[in-house]
């Protein structure tokens with residue numbers, strides 16, 4: 001399929017999303033059974049939606065749940081619903097996940113800029129791929145994730161020491177995304193991306209994402225500048241992937257790229273060369289966008305709370321003193337981990353997901369027809385007052401063991417849950433907290449930006465650069 005066709009297709013399937021018809025259908029069909037028909041699910045009314053025009057999609061969803069309850073019809077005609085009930089969410093993502101697939105408008109777009117890889121596959125292809133790739137994210141691979149994270153962060157610290165000497169301000173978001181891409185590339189493909197190449201690719205992913213969004217919001221039938229720009233940056237990432245494959249030296253034990261390439265050569269040819277490309281696009285993109293965004297928000301929020309900065313630095317001094325961290329330090333840095341968890345609560349990098357029903361199901365007491373689409377907004381879930389006291393407040397102690405045990409197990413889902421949950425949860429929970437610890441251990445930060453509005457693509461991103469200045473500790 002050409003990029004042009006792909007962009008058109010995404011536009012068509014995304015048209016109804018929060019913007020088109022809301023009220024054209026009758027609802028309230030008679031109830032013959034104890035479960036109600038999906039047609040009696042409260043429908044988001046046009047008048048109310050227009051009052052929310054100034055809000056982001058995530059904030060709109062919070063307002064819709066507050067107004068209509070835990071299940072709301074965004075479009076009855078397109079059978080598009082939003083769900084915020086924790087039990088229903090667990091049912092969709094875990095307990096009855098076999099009844100759902102991942103055909104969801106957002107994922108159709110994601111395919112273009114993040115590749116048609118593990119994140120977007122369905123059925124047997126997905127099962128086969130997950131089995132193939134999973135070992136690279138198992139417990140026994142984590143010491144390597146740790147050592148690459150420390151090595152690459154130390155390189156960044158050297159650069160930041162120069163910024164410190166020269167009192168130079170810089171964009172924290174750019175720096176952290178670049179670092180995350182370097183780490184993913186080295187761990188998964190044993191490819192060293194230098195700073196400038198990595199930064200170039202981070203920009204290429206960012207621009208592709210932004211331009212795909214722009215292209216979709218314009219007329220899908222008219223070739224646009226945004227489409228053209230998206231195609232250019234998409235191709236630049238493709239060339240970089242080509243280079244990584246060409247220069248790859250087989251590793252012992254095999255790295256993820258070895259596993260993918262071997263699968264192209266096995267007698268059943270599980271994967272084509274194109275599949276390898278797409279998986280690499282997914283893992284390089286997903287690998288830096290998610291943890292990078294999580295860490296930027298964590299740090300931007302933490303730096304606005306000097307009392308927690310002080311407590312964290314106290315913990316870092318007590319555990320590490322001035323030395324480099326070792327793997328065994330991880331469980332000792334408890335506040336550090338909770339700070340990262342709280343960052344992911346307030347700004348879950350993947351802020352929304354969705355599923356399509358393959359067969360009828362019952363959600364929140366409503367019978368839902370086949371082919372319905374249900375969306376789950378982690379951003380809304382993580383700010384729901386029923387699970388979180390003063391949800392907008394930054395408070396890492398929400399993640400003390402007793403508080404976690406007292407909470408509903410599906411109230412906190414930054415990594416999703418069930419068989420389609422994040423393959424790299426362990427990886428990110430080493431990478432994110434370790435980078436945070438090393439930066440807070442080495443530097444005092446001065447936060448120069450003061451507008452922390454967000455923009456929503458596949459991930460939740462700061463709308464403006466997050467400028468900081470650092471001083472060595």
Ligand code: HEM
Nearest residue numbers: 118119286287290291294350353414415416420422424428
């Ligand atoms: C803080 C960091 C991260 C967060 C919050 C996060 C979040 C998520 C979530 C919510 C899902 C499930 C989506 C759904 O149910 O629709 C997911 C899936 C996935 N993530 Fe992550 N992720 C993170 C880091 C990473 C990294 C570092 C990688 C790659 C190196 C990665 C690769 C993937 C892949 C491939 C899937 C699809 C798994 C499947 O469907 O089998 N993620 N992630």
